[in-house]
Each structure stands twice: as C-alpha cells, then as structure tokens.
Amino acid sequence: IQSSFLPAGPLTFPGGNVxxxxxxxxxxxxxxxFCHTLPNERTLLGVGDVSGKGIPAALTMAxxxxxxxxxxxALSIDSSLGEWVSHINQLIxxxxxxxxxxxxxxxxxxxxxxxxxxxxxxxxxPAIRKEAEWxxxxxxxxxxxxxxxxxxxxxxRVEWTPGDRCLLFSDGMTEVSNEAQEELGLDAFLASLP
Numbered sequence: 001i002q003s004s005f006l007p008a009g010p011l012t013f014p015g016g017n018v019x020x021x022x023x024x025x026x027x028x029x030x031x032x033x034f035c036h037t038l039p040n041e042r043t044l045l046g047v048g049d050v051s052g053k054g055i056p057a058a059l060t061m062a063x064x065x066x067x068x069x070x071x072x073x074a075l076s077i078d079s080s081l082g083e084w085v086s087h088i089n090q091l092i093x094x095x096x097x098x099x100x101x102x103x104x105x106x107x108x109x110x111x112x113x114x115x116x117x118x119x120x121x122x123x124x125x126p127a128i129r130k131e132a133e134w135x136x137x138x139x140x141x142x143x144x145x146x147x148x149x150x151x152x153x154x155x156x157r158v159e160w161t162p163g164d165r166c167l168l169f170s171d172g173m174t175e176v177s178n179e180a181q182e183e184l185g186l187d188a189f190l191a192s193l194p
Contacts, residue, residue, distance in 0.1 A: 014041035015111035030057030036072040041111035048104035081117040082155035093149035101144040
C-alpha cells in the first residue's frame with residue numbers, strides 16, 4: 001500500500017530522466033519521493049522524510065504525498081518554487097498534529113532554462129555532479145514543513161548544463177552505521193558516490 005504512493009522509475013521528463021531507489025530500514029516508515037510533470041515542460045521532483053517511525057509515519061507520508069500531488073499543478077509559471085512551498089507548508093501546518101513535521105527537498109526543472117530551482121526544507125540540499133566531482137548544493141537549509149506556518153521559503157537557483165547530475169537523498173544515507181556504530185556522515189557519503 002505504501003509503495004503505491006511512490007512513482008515507479010525510471011522516468012523521462014522534458015530535459016532529463018530520473019531514477020529512484022527506495023530501501024527502508026524497516027517495513028514501513030516516513031521516507032517518500034515524488035515526480036510530477038507540470039505544464040511548460042517543467043517537472044517537480046523531491047524526496048522527503050516524515051518525523052517518527054512505523055505506521056504513524058507511513059500514514060502521514062501518504063497524506064503529505066497526496067497533498068503535494070493534489071497541489072502540484074498549482075505551481076504557476078509566474079511564481080517561484082519557494083512561494084509554492086510556503087503555501088504547502090501552511091496546509092501541512094493546519095493538517096499535522098503537534099510535534100510532527102516533514103523534511104523535504106524540492107527540485108523544479110524547466111527544459112528550456114539552464115537553471116534548477118531548489119528548496120531544502122529540513123533535509124539535505126541536492127548533491128550536484130559537474131564533470132567528475134560531487135558537491136553539495138549551497139542552498140539554504142530552511143525549517144521542515146509543519147513547524148512555522150508563516151515561514152517564507154526561499155528559492156535557490158543552480159546553474160545547469162547538459163550532462164550534469166543531481167542526487168536527492170534522505171538522512172538515512174548519511175546516518176547508516178557500521179558494526180562499531182559509527183555513522184557514515186555527509187563527507188564520506190559524498191566521497192563514496194561514483
């Protein structure tokens with residue numbers, strides 16, 4: 001049931017393609033991702049993580065995924081990604097119970113532009129590979145959704161050229177531990193990327 005809320009991949013969209021990999025630490029949880037094709041050759045992509053674990057997080061993930069899908073087409077060509085995320089945040093604040101929040105990284109592509117729009121809300125900004133090196137996008141890390149109802153999210157623009165790659169990932173990738181209970185960490189994760 002939970003996997004039915006996640007798009008199957010790989011998918012092709014105007015100006016690129018996307019591959020997904022989902023490997024939950026337990027049978028159910030709050031991690032999710034999405035990909036919505038919009039008018040004017042735009043695509044809204046993202047990865048998210050609902051606070052908490054188990055069935056409550058999975059149910060919240062289903063609600064948030066549905067909310068994003070229902071409002072994706074309202075992302076106007078005249079508004080920034082940050083303005084749209086601010087609106088989604090207000091809806092989530094009104095919907096979630098106290099103590100719950102959702103960390104999401106949003107990415108908006110437009111086939112005829114050489115930029116990507118990024119909003120990192122409580123989760124890592126994307127890693128970008130230009131030529132042979134992966135670096136973390138320097139987008140401002142803003143609060144998670146569902147915490148501050150009137151927060152004005154800011155859009156960060158990334159220069160984009162054919163052949164560049166972008167990786168959206170959750171903190172599950174950096175918090176994985178070895179047998180000595182040592183976390184991998186962000187730097188080691190980026191260094192491990194092919």
